Amino acid sequence: MDKEKLVVIVGPTAVGKSEAGIQLASHFNGEIISGDSMQIYKGLDIGTAKVSKEEQKGITHHLIDELEPSESYSAASFQHDAAKLITDIHRKNKLPLVVGGTGFYIRSLTRGLDFHESPSDPAFRQEMEAFAEHHGANALHERLEQVDPVSASSIHPNNIKKVVRALEINHLTGQNRKEFANQERNESPYHLVMVGLTMDRTPLYKRINLRVDKMVENGIIREAKWLYDNYSEKCQAAQAIGYKEFFPYFKGEYTKEDAILLLKKNTRRYAKRQLTWFHNKEKVEWFDITQGNKNKKINEMISFVEGKIY
Template identity: 55%
Template sequence: MKEKLVVIVGPTAVGKTKTSIELAKAFDGEIISGDSMQIYRDMDIGTAKVTSDEMEGIPHHLIDIKDPTESFTVAEFQNLVQPLITDLNQKGKLPFLVGGTGLYVKAITHNYQFAEGPSDEDYRNALETFVEKHGVVSLHEKLKEIDPISYKNLHPNNYRRVIRALEVFKVTGQPMSDMQHDEEKPSPYDLVMIGLTMDRDVLYSRINERVDKMMEAGLLEEAKLLYEKGVKDFQSVQAIGYKEIYDYLEGRVTLEEAVSNLKQNSRRYAKRQLTWFRNKADVTWFDMGQNGFNENIVKMHTFIEGKLYNNSEISKELKRGGHLQ
């Protein structure tokens, strides 16, 4: 039998945290963070990291496992998550993979075989220097002949992934796009994929409100502390929520402009998240703006139960448990 896995995806601020906790309580589950930034310690406010109170006793994994000065790759994420899913299944716990980082989620649900190979730090540094001198478009052109699929799929501005694609080819002789063939394979898991969505205007309003609450909660102070510790040119602080505040700290924009940019970039990111999951994942969507929260939870509960348990004794036991009103 395949191991069971429930995945909950959706754009920022749509309600993934609260939804996943309610469902994990109902199914005796544990939550694995599928967010590429919540792995970092000391970056709580800007990543909207779940608090201990919000967890309501549900164990959360892959949160606060790296320092902000450390790098983290999707292949490393995969190596951590796969055995964790096995362990939770063996313990009789239902794993919930929850997050908005599309490639991280797909790396698990379809077991991407990454052509990582050994890295070449000198070559990577040389490419970083090339970007500074010649720009991201010139770097992107280097992919055209050696990996035309990645050339087509990667935007020039996503220069770190472009650099990685070039590095993979140099080290292994194989294009990084080879991993994309894994999307056509069936998932190794007994998989349920749930997507959360809502009216675009409502979502954008929630994002703006979330940013205001982050500022009230001390995002400026959190970012300033990282900045003063010398966390400046690292992967962690390239994230939305920190790079905008860094622009303010370095005098490029006013604080008001930084907050406005943060809201705009968050809205754009939410749009990209929705587009990615709709194009690259077999997701069943639930509109969180329709009906009440509890009614949506009941619908998702029924959906998961039907997909994973059918009319089994486990399903009957869940119904007797009275977890949901």
């Protein structure tokens, strides 16, 4: 049986993935699945650089505005939802394109990570939750660092639910969360074409700084305040870059200008991590738009994809 065709467009934040995805979807009669872990939340529009209905140019977009900020979403959830969408899109004789920069979400899909269900121990879980309530989130996180430093390094102390889950898996299996949670295939379950947009660091960082200034102009602080006022700081959506940087400002711990500078710095660091991830973890055909030849590069991208899927 032939594998389902899938085009994935990756790259660092602010490089122009969304625009490229829309152009490719238009050319190939495709539909877009968001590969951004935060665009699935309603109300988080400016900080996640969500494409507006006008910008979508009639291209159907999926996994955008699906959840309330209080809800949790995971790589396993994304894998399940995106796989179903890919099949549905093919049934309409269209081409599915995943566009986004959340590396582990995309890898969970393109490599068919096997997310196992581990046995549970409700009594142990309740014990850990009570410990956190009595001693604090940091103390609980320190317990995880002692038994599973690998998981502890990737889980924020405030994400008590994930900390408890990692402790529970270690308690029951003796393994760290990632060892137990996933196994990846040597090859993709899809007829996969991965393309990426990239550019030199200096102009990319300049674009990021300008983008943050534009977000401030468009009302990101108001959007962050809505999230801060209406939802817990511990919820997954509140961990998003673009929002958490303003919470200390709302508490009077530092100035608005400090928050904006921190947002720029965190976004630049995130872009660097994205580039490192996709260069090290994925086989991507890169298209460098440093010289401002974006339309030319997107046309080259279209030609490359045509050669791989037809």
